[in-house]
Amino acid sequence: MSVLEIDRLSKSYGSRAALTGTSFEVRAGEIFGFVGSNGAGKTTTMRIVLGVLAGDGGEVRWDGRPIDADLRRRIGYMPEERGLYPRMKVGEQLTYLARLYGMDAATARASMERWTDTLGIAERRDDEVVKLSLGNQQRVQLAAALVHEPELLVLDEPFSGLDPVAVDVMSEVLRERAAAGVPVLFSSHQLELVERLCDRVGIIAAGRMVEVGAIDELRRHEVPRWRVDGEPAAAWAPGLAGVRVLAETGTTTVVELAAGSEQAVLAAALAAGPVREFALERPSLTELYRDVVTASNGTEVPA
Amino acid sequence: MSAWTIIRLVAAREIRVKFTSRSYLLATGSMLAAVVLGGVLINVVDSSDPLKVGLTPQTSSVADAVTSLSGKGDVETKDVADEAAGKRQVRDGDLDALLTGTPDRLAVVVNKDLDPKLESVFTAIAQQQALSAQIEGLGGDPEKVASSLLSAVPKVTQLDPAETDGGKVVAAYIVGILIFLGLVTAGQLVAQGVVEEKTSRVVELLLATISPWQLMAGKVLGIGVVGLTQIAVVVAGGAGTASILGLVDTSELNLGATAISAIGWFLIGFTTYALALAGLAALVSRQEEVSSVISPVIMLMTLPYVVGVSIGTWEPDNPLVVWLSRIPFCSPLVMPIRIAGGGVPAWDVLLAVGLSLAIIPVLVWVAGRLYSNAVLQTGDRVKLLQAFRADRG
Structure with missing residues (x-):
């Protein structure tokens, strides 16, 4: 099973600490969403994994082995700063990159053809990259990360600048790669997308991982919250032990209650009148993100 | 890899x-x-056209002497039908000089001036003809004398070979x-x-x-x-x-x-x-x-x-x-x-x-x-x- 372990990485640029003991792991077949505000340390972490930046401390391991040049050749990388030879043809460029990653000429060519087909840029193979639209250049960039059949994907903001169709194509590719057992690490500011796509997420703030876990685990309040769509809270809530009304909008009431007391609350609400909805209230990733980032920075951060 | x-x-x-x-x-x-x-x-600049010398039927026997004395490729000979035709060509500029007369009594026709190079060639031929006649008169072999004359060249030592x-x-x-x-x-x-x-x-x-x-x-x-x-x-x-x-x-x-x-x-x-x-x-x-x-x-x-x-x-x-x-x-x-x-x-x-x-x-x-x-x-x-x-x- 291939596992990417990021172990206590640290990195400073002059006096500014970019990473302070960042640790997490990405498991085989898992899509891991890496979120955090600008400058939190996502790109720095990814660049250290790829060896284009040297960390000050800590280690990156893959299957327990520190990552070296040979292992790196099996990673597919999409840098934050997109980069391709602008005046080189799409097909030639992808074939060249695949060969740099160690594929022989015939395999490289076949793989280039397959990925340009998959990503819908087959008819642009003979065009120079600079002639393509930004969205298509982005697809070529993803193809560049995939063309050598990597066993690990590290993608920095793969969704930025994509149109909705391209987002779907890209999501599908990531899901398909993960299903093939490839660990996928990607960063994004599009939290709804991360929530939809990822198995696990890590939230980084000021160079430190503040939350790491499965989405469902993270999207849980310490004290469970329930949403009740029925009679106003005043008609049933008072008198129930351990129940706190948090908000009321229209006919919907959000209450915080002790674990295990939800049946008693439902019964009380039903006794007061019809209940149209009774459900566990889960915070969205966006809310969660705001909470943890605000807490760790002490400032308001836009998602 | x-x-x-x-x-x-x-x-x-x-x-x-x-x-x-x-x-x-x-x-x-x-x-x-x-x-x-x-x-x-x-x-093109380097190789200027060779000088053209016309020979009448009477003087055509000196063709070899003209080319060999003038050095490689510098002079060309050309036979003309008769003296009148040759003179016309000289006037038209097709010929630089026309040799008339007989081998032992050469005459030269030119339009204006005789090229110094040709002059020395013709002088040498005339001298050689005269010399041969004298040698023959004395009972010697003109061929032999000619060859020994050719080899009699002084050795030159360049103290400052400035020629680049x-x-x-x-x-x-x-x-x-x-x-x-x-x-x-x-x-x-x-x-x-x-x-x-x-x-x-x-x-x-x-x-x-x-x-x-x-x-x-x-x-x-x-x-x-x-x-x-x-x-x-x-x-x-x-x-x-x-x-x-x-x-x-x-x-x-x-x-x-x-x-x-x-x-x-x-x-x-x-x-x-x-x-x-x-x-x-x-x-x-x-x-x-x-x-x-x-x-x-x-x-x-x-x-x-x-x-x-x-x-x-x-x-x-x-x-x-x-x-x-x-x-x-x-x-x-x-x-x-x-x-x-x-x-x-x-x-x-x-x-x-x-x-x-x-x-x-x-x-x-x-x-x-x-x-x-x-x-x-x-x-x-x-x-x-x-x-x-x-x-x-």
Whole structure:
């Protein structure tokens, strides 16, 4: 099973600490969403994994082995700063990159053809990259990360600048790669997308991982919250032990209650009148993100 | 995958891109055209038309004497029907002179003046005829006397052979200019290539799989092949033109040795300058800034180049030329000019080659360090010392 372990990485640029003991792991077949505000340390972490930046401390391991040049050749990388030879043809460029990653000429060519087909840029193979639209250049960039059949994907903001169709194509590719057992690490500011796509997420703030876990685990309040769509809270809530009304909008009431007391609350609400909805209230990733980032920075951060 | 495989892949890309680039093909084509046309032009200017001498049926027997006395290809003879026809041709300018009369009593018809060269030839023939008549009268063998006369030439010792060998001077010029142009062109390709990868950020993608020194080495190797091809094509074109047209037949110039030294010194010079430029170009991130790193290096090339072509071509033994031809960075631009001039001792060439080769490992180390440290730093220009000291990251 291939596992990417990021172990206590640290990195400073002059006096500014970019990473302070960042640790997490990405498991085989898992899509891991890496979120955090600008400058939190996502790109720095990814660049250290790829060896284009040297960390000050800590280690990156893959299957327990520190990552070296040979292992790196099996990673597919999409840098934050997109980069391709602008005046080189799409097909030639992808074939060249695949060969740099160690594929022989015939395999490289076949793989280039397959990925340009998959990503819908087959008819642009003979065009120079600079002639393509930004969205298509982005697809070529993803193809560049995939063309050598990597066993690990590290993608920095793969969704930025994509149109909705391209987002779907890209999501599908990531899901398909993960299903093939490839660990996928990607960063994004599009939290709804991360929530939809990822198995696990890590939230980084000021160079430190503040939350790491499965989405469902993270999207849980310490004290469970329930949403009740029925009679106003005043008609049933008072008198129930351990129940706190948090908000009321229209006919919907959000209450915080002790674990295990939800049946008693439902019964009380039903006794007061019809209940149209009774459900566990889960915070969205966006809310969660705001909470943890605000807490760790002490400032308001836009998602 | 071995380092060599990677370097070869990188080099192959450079070669493919440059060989298909219009500007490269255009530059090589125009340099080739320049040396070939130059050769043809020299040939035309050099070989003025031979003088034409008309011979009447009575004087046609002296044809051999005229051509053999006048030296190779300078005078042509032409038989005319009779004296009147010959005179007409002289008047029309088709003939420079017409020989009439009989072999032992020659008369010359010219339009205005008799060419001094022809005059001496005709005088010699007349004298020979007179001499033969006298010898025969004395009972001797005129043939024998003629041959012993021909071999009676005084030996000449030149105390100051000031006569410059035109072929060598021209070859030295051409070699000097070609190497300079070749080095400037190829050096610029290296610098632009490095900055192009930085500007387009593709370098980050590349360095995620290969190491900086492999990328640099592949680039230098690939552009080296490209530049070498260019100079080899032009040198071969020039040498071929010269040998086909017989431009250097009268010169002591060793065409083969000059061509090989030009190509060899281009290689040494390219390696030296390409490494320096690759290291320096990694410091900047924008194409506009490339010139700021290239110009000091081109200045460094210009000095020995100017000394080489302005002094070295005429005075290959000038002390400044001799010393510059030994110093690394200068020798590739000066030594081939001296070699074209001839007479450079083997030890001198070996010394120059040895010194240049000796600094290459140092350059590889310095350039590799600058390149690795600076190539991923985009934005402002990286300071030289900072790039030299800092380790990557």
